[in-house]
Amino acid sequence: MREAEAAVMPPEVYGPEFREAYESADGVVWKLERAQNFHEPYEPSWVAMTEGDWERSLRLVDELRGSLPADYDGYAEFRRVRVVETPITPYMQWELHVLAARAEAGERARVVPVSAVRPFERSEPLPELLIFESTLMYEVLYDAAGAHLGGRRITDHDVVEPCLAALIGLYEQGEELAAYHRREVVPLPPPAVRPLAS
Template sequence: MLNRISDLPATFLGPEEYRSDAGARFAAIDDFFWKLERRQSFQEEDDDGYRAFMRGDWDGAQRMEARALGALRRRFESVGFEYRRVRIVERPVSPYLQWEMQALRVRAEAGEGIRVLDAEAVHGQEEGGLLPEVVIVGTGALYEVGYDQAGVHNGARRIVDQEVIGACRAEMAVLWDKGEDLASYVTREIDPLPPPLAQL
């Protein structure tokens, strides 16, 4: 079902509408907030660590991400549900993804559940194109999060059909079970890499 999301009826929301709509549904989550990340690069201009990375300040980028640990830990401890993110990774790892893994490591340490899955594991589901970027807010709504060619967020398509949401939640659980814990992946695959080039 995940590979069919783009073809299903949905309501388009602009970036601010999406954030507001999804945020309003958080209180109703009683189990999982799911997130699937498939793209290998995004634009994150509102993130200090990302901007430092783009300037070529790799040490500064990592320090800036680490500063968020306390606030993130309080955030994850305050909710009554579990965050579960599945991050699909292609090889060779993109410069962006090398940076993002530093931010994700901090989020994992703070309490977010994050697992990594090699792109080869989902190739069978991508005959018609790459899997979409997906956020599932409990059982209330699924969002196909949109980005332009440069990787800038430009809104989301909202689906509230319970059959679709249920099927996608089940597929996300399968991907989660196949994934590797972020900490072990980063230690083995990311930490040995030289600092990334400041370009996408």
């Protein structure tokens, strides 16, 4: 997949294109989320978490709940495979609360342990993928700190189809995110975070 011919797009091009593809999609939209840390300064609840204000972070996540159903109502079914390593990073602890809220709103997300993806990671971790059908896949790009850089559009069926099959297989062996969240995440103490460098 990494060597496949692809159109590389900066965030300002990738974002609108992804949205258009999502709004016109039929069937199921698949997402693979592998990295354990992302940089999301545009999310107030993420910022509160990085500042050590866990109570405010969770309150802001709760405030999102009312708007989340609009992301799913009337659109294709959205299925996410979230790879989770242990011990859970502060970012993952925060994101799993967000994903639990998204699951309540209509997203169908499952968690898999890192052992489930190791067979695919001979040289490096799996990328972040969005697959719309067997002829349209995006690799979502990030820098080393987890900041969004845009995406690569891949339309070669011979590349996309095996990735889709692997993602479906991971989903089928995954645990429902809501159950994982209640058992493994809700009981955790507030995450220990280091202040971001200015």
